Amino acid sequence: MTMGLGGLGPETDLLLSEPEGGVVYSEGSSFRLALRSFMENRLAIAGAVILVFFVLFSFVGPFVYHSNQSAGDLLQAHLPPRQGHPLGTDTSGFDELGRMMKGGQTALEIGLLSALIATVVGTLWGAIAGLAGGVVDGILMRIVDIGLSIPTLFIILILADRYNATVLSFALVIGLNQWLAPARLVRGEVLTLRVRDYVSAARAMGASRTRLISRHLIPNALGVVIVNVTFQIADAILYTSVVGFLGFGLNYPNVDWGDQLSDGVDQLLNGYWWLIYPVGACLILTVMAFNFIGDALRDAIDVRLRKR
Amino acid sequence: ASGSSGGTPKAAGSSGSSSQAPSNNTNTSTTVGAYGTLPAASGTPVKGGTITYPIINGSTPTYIMPILPGADSTVYNQQFEELLYRPLYWFDVGNRPVINYPLSIGKAPVYSDGDKTVTVTMNPNYKWTDGASVDAQDVLFWIDELRAAVHPVKTDAANFGNYTPGDFPDNVDKASAPSKFTFVLHLTHAYNPNWFTETQLNLITPLPSTTWAQDKAGGTQLDYTNPANAKKIANFLEAQSGKLSTYASNPLWKDVDGPFTLTKFDSGTDANTMTANPAYGGPQKPVFQTLQALYFASSTAQFDAVRAGKLDLGEVSSDNLPQVPIIKRLGYNVYGYPGLGFQYTVFNFQDKTNHWKNIVDQLYFRQAIAHLQDEDAIIKGVYGGAAAAAYGPVPAVPATAYVPSDASTNPYPYSIQTASQLLSSHGWKVVPGGTTTCIKPGSGAGECGAGIPAGQNLNFTDYYTNDPASAGLQTTQLASAAAQVGIKVTPVAKTFNFIVDQYDDPIAPSNNNKWQVEFYGGFTEGAYPTTDTIFNTGGSNNEGDYSNKQADKLINDSKFSSNPNAVQDEASYLTKNLPAVFDPNPDLIYAWKGISGPPDSFSNLTQYGFTPEYWYLTSGS
Amino acid sequence: MTNPASRLLDIDNLTTHIQLSSSVVHAVDGISLHLDAGETLGIVGESGCGKSMTGLSIMGLLPNGGRIVDGSIRFGDTELTTLSQAQLRKIRGNDIAMVFQDSATALNPTKKLGEQVAEPVRLHRGASHKEALDRAAEVLDLVGIPNSRERLNDYPHQLSGGLRQRVLIAMALVCEPKVLIADEPTTALDVTIQAQILSLLDRLKAELGMAVLLITHDMGVVAGRADRINVMYAGKIVEATDTRELFAHMHHPYTQALLASIPQLDQDNTVPLFSIPGLPPDLADPPPGCRFAPRCQLATDECRTNEPLLSNSSPAHRYACWHPVDGPVVREPVPALAREVRLANVEDGPPLLQITDLVREFQVGNPLLPFLSPGTVKAVSGVSLSVRAGETFGLVGESGCGKTTLGRLIVALERPDSGQLLLSGSNVGRFRGGELRRRRRDLQMMFQDPYASLDPRMRVGNILAEPLVIQGIGDRRSRRTRIAEMLGEVGLPPSSVDRFPHEFSGGQRQRIGLARALMLSPALIVADEPVSALDVSIRSQVLNLMKRLQAEHNLTYVVISHDLAVVKYLADRIGVMYLGRLVETGSGEDIYNHPAHPYTAGLLTAIPIPDPTIERSKDDVGVRGELPSPINPPSGCRFRTRCPRAEQRCADEVPELRSFGPGHLAACHFPLEAPVPETAAPAVA
Amino acid sequence: MTSYLIRRVASAVIVVLGVMAATFLMLHAVFPSPAKVVLGARTTPQAIAAFNRDNGFDRSVGAQFLTYVNHTIHGNFGYSYKLNQSVNSLFKENAGRSALLSGVSLVLAVVIAVPLGIAQAVKRNSLFDYVATGTSFTLYSMPIFFVSLLLIAILSLKLNWFPFEASQASTVIGVIKQPRSMVLPVVSLTIVSVASFSRYLRSSALDNLAQDYIKVARAKGLSERSVLYRHLVRNSSLPIITLVGLSLPDLLAGNLITEEVFNFHGLGLLFFAALGNEDYSILLAYTLVGGILVVLGNLVADIALSMTDPRIRLT
Numbered sequence A: 001m002t003m004g005l006g007g008l009g010p011e012t013d014l015l016l017s018e019p020e021g022g023v024v025y026s027e028g029s030s031f032r033l034a035l036r037s038f039m040e041n042r043l044a045i046a047g048a049v050i051l052v053f054f055v056l057f058s059f060v061g062p063f064v065y066h067s068n069q070s071a072g073d074l075l076q077a078h079l080p081p082r083q084g085h086p087l088g089t090d091t092s093g094f095d096e097l098g099r100m101m102k103g104g105q106t107a108l109e110i111g112l113l114s115a116l117i118a119t120v121v122g123t124l125w126g127a128i129a130g131l132a133g134g135v136v137d138g139i140l141m142r143i144v145d146i147g148l149s150i151p152t153l154f155i156i157l158i159l160a161d162r163y164n165a166t167v168l169s170f171a172l173v174i175g176l177n178q179w180l181a182p183a184r185l186v187r188g189e190v191l192t193l194r195v196r197d198y199v200s201a202a203r204a205m206g207a208s209r210t211r212l213i214s215r216h217l218i219p220n221a222l223g224v225v226i227v228n229v230t231f232q233i234a235d236a237i238l239y240t241s242v243v244g245f246l247g248f249g250l251n252y253p254n255v256d257w258g259d260q261l262s263d264g265v266d267q268l269l270n271g272y273w274w275l276i277y278p279v280g281a282c283l284i285l286t287v288m289a290f291n292f293i294g295d296a297l298r299d300a301i302d303v304r305l306r307k308r
Numbered sequence B: 001a002s003g004s005s006g007g008t009p010k011a012a013g014s015s016g017s018s019s020q021a022p023s024n025n026t027n028t029s030t031t032v033g034a035y036g037t038l039p040a041a042s043g044t045p046v047k048g049g050t051i052t053y054p055i056i057n058g059s060t061p062t063y064i065m066p067i068l069p070g071a072d073s074t075v076y077n078q079q080f081e082e083l084l085y086r087p088l089y090w091f092d093v094g095n096r097p098v099i100n101y102p103l104s105i106g107k108a109p110v111y112s113d114g115d116k117t118v119t120v121t122m123n124p125n126y127k128w129t130d131g132a133s134v135d136a137q138d139v140l141f142w143i144d145e146l147r148a149a150v151h152p153v154k155t156d157a158a159n160f161g162n163y164t165p166g167d168f169p170d171n172v173d174k175a176s177a178p179s180k181f182t183f184v185l186h187l188t189h190a191y192n193p194n195w196f197t198e199t200q201l202n203l204i205t206p207l208p209s210t211t212w213a214q215d216k217a218g219g220t221q222l223d224y225t226n227p228a229n230a231k232k233i234a235n236f237l238e239a240q241s242g243k244l245s246t247y248a249s250n251p252l253w254k255d256v257d258g259p260f261t262l263t264k265f266d267s268g269t270d271a272n273t274m275t276a277n278p279a280y281g282g283p284q285k286p287v288f289q290t291l292q293a294l295y296f297a298s299s300t301a302q303f304d305a306v307r308a309g310k311l312d313l314g315e316v317s318s319d320n321l322p323q324v325p326i327i328k329r330l331g332y333n334v335y336g337y338p339g340l341g342f343q344y345t346v347f348n349f350q351d352k353t354n355h356w357k358n359i360v361d362q363l364y365f366r367q368a369i370a371h372l373q374d375e376d377a378i379i380k381g382v383y384g385g386a387a388a389a390a391y392g393p394v395p396a397v398p399a400t401a402y403v404p405s406d407a408s409t410n411p412y413p414y415s416i417q418t419a420s421q422l423l424s425s426h427g428w429k430v431v432p433g434g435t436t437t438c439i440k441p442g443s444g445a446g447e448c449g450a451g452i453p454a455g456q457n458l459n460f461t462d463y464y465t466n467d468p469a470s471a472g473l474q475t476t477q478l479a480s481a482a483a484q485v486g487i488k489v490t491p492v493a494k495t496f497n498f499i500v501d502q503y504d505d506p507i508a509p510s511n512n513n514k515w516q517v518e519f520y521g522g523f524t525e526g527a528y529p530t531t532d533t534i535f536n537t538g539g540s541n542n543e544g545d546y547s548n549k550q551a552d553k554l555i556n557d558s559k560f561s562s563n564p565n566a567v568q569d570e571a572s573y574l575t576k577n578l579p580a581v582f583d584p585n586p587d588l589i590y591a592w593k594g595i596s597g598p599p600d601s602f603s604n605l606t607q608y609g610f611t612p613e614y615w616y617l618t619s620g621s
Numbered sequence C: 001m002t003n004p005a006s007r008l009l010d011i012d013n014l015t016t017h018i019q020l021s022s023s024v025v026h027a028v029d030g031i032s033l034h035l036d037a038g039e040t041l042g043i044v045g046e047s048g049c050g051k052s053m054t055g056l057s058i059m060g061l062l063p064n065g066g067r068i069v070d071g072s073i074r075f076g077d078t079e080l081t082t083l084s085q086a087q088l089r090k091i092r093g094n095d096i097a098m099v100f101q102d103s104a105t106a107l108n109p110t111k112k113l114g115e116q117v118a119e120p121v122r123l124h125r126g127a128s129h130k131e132a133l134d135r136a137a138e139v140l141d142l143v144g145i146p147n148s149r150e151r152l153n154d155y156p157h158q159l160s161g162g163l164r165q166r167v168l169i170a171m172a173l174v175c176e177p178k179v180l181i182a183d184e185p186t187t188a189l190d191v192t193i194q195a196q197i198l199s200l201l202d203r204l205k206a207e208l209g210m211a212v213l214l215i216t217h218d219m220g221v222v223a224g225r226a227d228r229i230n231v232m233y234a235g236k237i238v239e240a241t242d243t244r245e246l247f248a249h250m251h252h253p254y255t256q257a258l259l260a261s262i263p264q265l266d267q268d269n270t271v272p273l274f275s276i277p278g279l280p281p282d283l284a285d286p287p288p289g290c291r292f293a294p295r296c297q298l299a300t301d302e303c304r305t306n307e308p309l310l311s312n313s314s315p316a317h318r319y320a321c322w323h324p325v326d327g328p329v330v331r332e333p334v335p336a337l338a339r340e341v342r343l344a345n346v347e348d349g350p351p352l353l354q355i356t357d358l359v360r361e362f363q364v365g366n367p368l369l370p371f372l373s374p375g376t377v378k379a380v381s382g383v384s385l386s387v388r389a390g391e392t393f394g395l396v397g398e399s400g401c402g403k404t405t406l407g408r409l410i411v412a413l414e415r416p417d418s419g420q421l422l423l424s425g426s427n428v429g430r431f432r433g434g435e436l437r438r439r440r441r442d443l444q445m446m447f448q449d450p451y452a453s454l455d456p457r458m459r460v461g462n463i464l465a466e467p468l469v470i471q472g473i474g475d476r477r478s479r480r481t482r483i484a485e486m487l488g489e490v491g492l493p494p495s496s497v498d499r500f501p502h503e504f505s506g507g508q509r510q511r512i513g514l515a516r517a518l519m520l521s522p523a524l525i526v527a528d529e530p531v532s533a534l535d536v537s538i539r540s541q542v543l544n545l546m547k548r549l550q551a552e553h554n555l556t557y558v559v560i561s562h563d564l565a566v567v568k569y570l571a572d573r574i575g576v577m578y579l580g581r582l583v584e585t586g587s588g589e590d591i592y593n594h595p596a597h598p599y600t601a602g603l604l605t606a607i608p609i610p611d612p613t614i615e616r617s618k619d620d621v622g623v624r625g626e627l628p629s630p631i632n633p634p635s636g637c638r639f640r641t642r643c644p645r646a647e648q649r650c651a652d653e654v655p656e657l658r659s660f661g662p663g664h665l666a667a668c669h670f671p672l673e674a675p676v677p678e679t680a681a682p683a684v685a
Numbered sequence D: 001m002t003s004y005l006i007r008r009v010a011s012a013v014i015v016v017l018g019v020m021a022a023t024f025l026m027l028h029a030v031f032p033s034p035a036k037v038v039l040g041a042r043t044t045p046q047a048i049a050a051f052n053r054d055n056g057f058d059r060s061v062g063a064q065f066l067t068y069v070n071h072t073i074h075g076n077f078g079y080s081y082k083l084n085q086s087v088n089s090l091f092k093e094n095a096g097r098s099a100l101l102s103g104v105s106l107v108l109a110v111v112i113a114v115p116l117g118i119a120q121a122v123k124r125n126s127l128f129d130y131v132a133t134g135t136s137f138t139l140y141s142m143p144i145f146f147v148s149l150l151l152i153a154i155l156s157l158k159l160n161w162f163p164f165e166a167s168q169a170s171t172v173i174g175v176i177k178q179p180r181s182m183v184l185p186v187v188s189l190t191i192v193s194v195a196s197f198s199r200y201l202r203s204s205a206l207d208n209l210a211q212d213y214i215k216v217a218r219a220k221g222l223s224e225r226s227v228l229y230r231h232l233v234r235n236s237s238l239p240i241i242t243l244v245g246l247s248l249p250d251l252l253a254g255n256l257i258t259e260e261v262f263n264f265h266g267l268g269l270l271f272f273a274a275l276g277n278e279d280y281s282i283l284l285a286y287t288l289v290g291g292i293l294v295v296l297g298n299l300v301a302d303i304a305l306s307m308t309d310p311r312i313r314l315t
């Protein structure tokens, strides 16, 4: 309550005469609050570090470590680690380490892209449903239920057969499988937000619908959405591997961790460990990092909400 | 015996055993393309016992009656059904896809009257379970039932997978049985005898005319020569064959002339059990008692079983090759050899988008692509040596009577430069790693060719099957080579079925403009490897709509002329003219332990021949 | 002084700290107190001053990080601070029991009441399941829960707040403890229920002969119930003596200020409330010297440097202050406009706001399948009233009686199902779309929850600018200056514009809320419970502010509150609502001095007055029973179910509003006052 | 209650119909007709035309959909040309085994996750909590096929503790008779759900711990254990019910992959093969059954919750 205000390093206004309403202690924006509690979360830090590492690995790595990723040499296929090939070569004769960097780029791109697609679609959908309410809401949400009731793999495989696997189409396929969760989430959020007093206040001032949405609902729903994005990225990257496992991964010259891993897994019994464990580690660690971060973000935002 | 299937489509290697296999240096065999060694019969035969072999999800028996409808016309149904019902002619002698007379009910056919009449005399030793001997009537019965099945057109091929309108039985004017063990066919045209024997007569499987001529269970035997009755009978048999759960119990299927009888059938998984048929009249009666087909969800699962030593006979897929040493240590013999047929990367001669049609019409372009394909590297890197180079529809191995003399020389060996020169000498500005474009449009010499505008590029999409992995690796090889002469190849993985369903001009004309190149595998050929229906203009399996006067003529000769070398000529022409880029022919690899038998009875597996009756369990296993 | 023999609890120099990640909260700082058998000791103080922690320290139930760092708690002969948890458990709920503030979450939602009440019996008395349940039923009876037997199998959510609180008390009493610690037992309840609960506690105390430690922030509550009172401030006891002594001759300025800052029913509402500036200190680093010094008018440097001790005052009346006062503030008339003057500003002629037969009912259940819905909530049923420009109209009533809904109807946040709402002659209900949005500038609202009413993502600057932006008033610069002015007016530092809501205290937020409402200089402001979420000392600040601004800008308020005192202080005329109906309206005097409606009278009785003499003289709790369901309210007069005078007629016909003097209307068949003869009352106040 | 049921069932029906329509249309968009696949590559255009005629694949999509719905309503899930059997019989064959696998893993997941999550909450920010959190995150971040294959590689092929493939018995009883062979599939299917369940339980338990009634329970003199068992456990495990309902889709998906990897022939495997074969009727039937399961799952979950949690009144 009113206590504890100073709890976070008060920094009083420099006022000669204290105003009737009392002084105001500065704690910075709610963002700073969230950030602070985020920083207090060890797992979150771990996640951030891991993530940064793999971003650098994937995008900066190739400038440091050069390898020919355009022409594979079948006569050099699946060699174990050796001079010149610190992680050996894959079944097409590409240098595995370099491949992993390339794969990392794509995986992260796809993850981000599909998460964005899912989130944008889902958010709009959920927001519309939540705002419209009544029958529209009913219909939109039934559609979501339907989506949730169709086996994901079914959709993925159908779509994968229909569309050629490019980074974009891939992101689309996954994104379009993932928008349902955020849709539900955002709808719930909107339903609670739209009855908040400050929204009523804005209405009482004569705010238009669009203003209510753009200035109050969206900014306040954003936190939840952002948290969701991180989880979505994690899931998306996981999905790439499943799609790869089902044989619809990306093709030369593209590659991503997902299908590298699934290709590798075929080699599990052949003892080509260098095609499995390194890339497996990359994928799992990255996914985990995103989950850590998302989890921490959620708590952080809760903190902001709890802070009253 | 795959011969009789008249060529079933084959996913790149993926049919039955994904057929790729690297030969690590343990390849002691001298024959080209063979993998591993073929041990001589050894050990002391144990009487009785059980021999297990795998059936894999998607390639399990689903039909028992020897007139296989389209949906069930697979080599697996054939192998299954031929254990019970012997075909008139048995194919494959070891790994050679030729008629195996000792194992055939029919003796060599005699052609007369300008190749318009065929006379076949049958081996009298074969008996049905009820004691009746397998005779000419049984053949006529089959022919009548076949006619009933495909006429009046219901879904012709749906009722008989190997049916091609105009061919058997339409081309049989009259069939008669002058004596108990002799039948005569009067044909509508004069056919090339080899063609007729090896693609038509080979379809015949005598049926028990004295017990199956019913239209209901336990009904009276009808006069099947009356088409109406024949139809009733056909429908009845069809219906019965649809009830998988009754396979082991239905009296119909108890009446067999093969080396085995069916005793158990799990309609859930199609796993089944057969026992030796003492009444079998063939040269070799089984010495062991039980033949058991175990079901597996995937070839991976199947191989896991091999690794665990659970199977007497197993398949080895390309993915598993590095583990061959391991299973050898378990006591498995491993042998592989390419099956007769070819794999090819198909050009679509119809796609007009981006002027593709005009480009692919140019022989020099097809040659350039052929030069970009590195068969040796593929054989080594992808198949680890367990494949044979193949430059045309009739490769050097397996050896048949029809291998053309030039089969083992590659007219378009791997060479980036040659490819590059071919292009630049035809008016293209080759930009390695970039985009090669046409700078000399026009149809004259040294120009790109008719209908190819200046600035045109050579980019195209190459659809390949997502399974097995080798398909992707081969396509990647081509793509990365093409990149070096500025051709941007975009490989795209699809399911085998999607490709054969969508990217097949005769079947899906509406998709003519949707694809340029595809690689889904190829065809297992019959013993008589003409490419009739595959490369002749308007052929029902001419996926890319390749059309070439000369080719048409040669293919026609293979079917109708009496020229014994027609097929060779056809093959060597196509080899040079490139209706498609022909790919290496992967081995089918098998592993067996604890059992033995004459080498041929194992090597014929690679031709889809399945003669377990020759095997026996060796003591100590 | 009571003889030590009967002494139950003796706390000496109790010091409790709560370890946070970055700081240590000195929640309780060396307090000493004692509790004797049969007496009620009140602990009063503002929120956060350590009341609960004191209670929890005794129970040994401190939150994570909390521990007793010094002092002793003697229960009889046992020293509690050194007991093991196991030993403590034998005492907890058996000899010492505690009742918590929030009845909503204090009961396990998925356990039957019987089980929960019986639990301590089984635990401490080792009673069988059956015996325990019997005992539970017995106690539920005792705390006045009707047909307790059946209730045993009910779940908490099936009970109203009042009943739940009774159950909590039952749970505490089931083992007949010697000491009952009641932490804000009635804060979450309506006054009517509060009165019932408090008298219940009294009764039980007497019957069971136990001692009660009554923790509350409400002077009124302790005035009537406690024998002795300890006033806490910032973790310390600042004054402790017997009740009458305290109210008559308090010595500590804080006590004095606290009492003075509470609006009282008999208060002259032309005089601004006494108010304590600033906020209580942060217990993480309390100021040296006297902790009240920063807010104390009498404070000298001595106060700020060295700390006054309780001990060096007489044991009968202990206080910790260097400059003691004596007795309540003598309210020297502050220069303020006398009532007449104020009312002069109230224009006569047509009323600014004219409401007739306003009805609002809420559909409950699924809108898609109305036929399956249990019915509608009759939130507002045929309310008529009028407000003239410049005056303040107050709305009181129990929770759930429809105040907020009516308020939202007035500012057109809800649409009436029927009835008319005229704003200076034009029908608000008619307006749609843009027209409505333009007209809204005349109708603004101030919300109850200071935390929910400000967008957490906006800086105060933008929050205050928003109304102007929406209504397209002025340009950037003019807006900025306007905002600066307004902040000054509501007494906030100019730097506030760059701050986010969460950086402000509750009171400050209400100031912002008010400022926002004022930005458009609206014709009418509806203030919904403007102060009920605030602490006593803060409350008066805001009330004064509202009054001052009204005087300066001649504002028109509709003030909504469940606290009659607050309403009476602010309002010129008052409307009493009951279950969606307006049962009585009149001037503050009318309502307070001669209420006509039994409900009004009941409310008045129920309200605790911070004056021992008055409180003790009360013989009646006011209104008994609970508020009926608004979904199917009683026929006829809705109050009849709880009305002592109800007769058949009340069930049959709905009472009309009748006049009981100029502007004094009430809807009752058997009023407490004689209605003015000419009965044909105008339909509208 | 009844009105609630009516409402829920109504929307359930809508959803199921929606699922049918969606899957049907999607399939059609990609494979207008299975003819080529059914008749094999060596077939002729005429044959295909004939096939489409006979099996009605030449009719309008709408018409086909109606027949499909009609058949389904009459409990006829169609015929698998590829497997030469009616889908009904195929499902009868396989459903039991799938149910067994999924059921056991689900139960296991719950049985493990609930205590784990609550324990984590009670001992929050302890080493135990961190370790548990870390592990669950790791597992949660693994593709299920990867988990499965690791299990095979290590526990089966390396250490030879368990068989590499699931029981091949054709009857449920038969499967139950070979528990060792089911360990790996069940484990890998359980692992993933445990991870997500326990996370959820933890936060739910934390919320409940913050509630006053826990304080009250302590104030009664209850020992920590009994506070836990009598008050905390029940309330904080309630959400699991909803969770299970919601997790059905994932369970089905996981089931699909596990069956593939462990060669366990159930519905998932059937579906898997059908995908490759474009075996229409099976795909449709599977998605339909899946949809019904999910909808039903949620419905049952809500009702179950309303029975266990008195707060929730289904009006």
Ligand SMILES: Nc1ncnc2c1ncn2[C@@H]1O[C@H](COP(=O)(O)OP(=O)(O)OP(=O)(O)O)[C@@H](O)[C@H]1O
Residues within 6 Å of the ligand: A001, A003, A004, C018, C020, C025, C026, C027, C045, C046, C047, C048, C049, C050, C051, C052, C053, C054, C063, C064, C217, C283
């Ligand atoms: N769980 C907790 N963790 C940290 N600090 C706490 C906790 N609970 C209370 N405090 C702090 O301890 C001090 C005293 O709290 P306490 O609850 O005793 O005040 P109170 O007088 O009961 O206030 P209220 O009237 O709001 O209940 C306050 O500064 C509060 O911020």
Ligand SMILES: Nc1ncnc2c1ncn2[C@@H]1O[C@H](COP(=O)(O)OP(=O)(O)OP(=O)(O)O)[C@@H](O)[C@H]1O
Residues within 6 Å of the ligand: C362, C363, C364, C377, C378, C379, C397, C398, C399, C400, C401, C402, C403, C404, C405, C406, C562, C630
């Ligand atoms: N949006 C709504 N939907 C359904 N019922 C509602 C809604 N708003 C209010 N109610 C009901 O209408 C009745 C009156 O509510 P209202 O908030 O006006 O009462 P109140 O006097 O303001 O109560 P409080 O003093 O607790 O604020 C209550 O029973 C409430 O449950």
Ligand SMILES: [Mg+2]
Residues within 6 Å of the ligand: C051, C052, C053, C183, C184
């Ligand atoms: Mg408290």
Ligand SMILES: [Mg+2]
Residues within 6 Å of the ligand: C403, C404, C405, C448, C528, C529
């Ligand atoms: Mg209200």
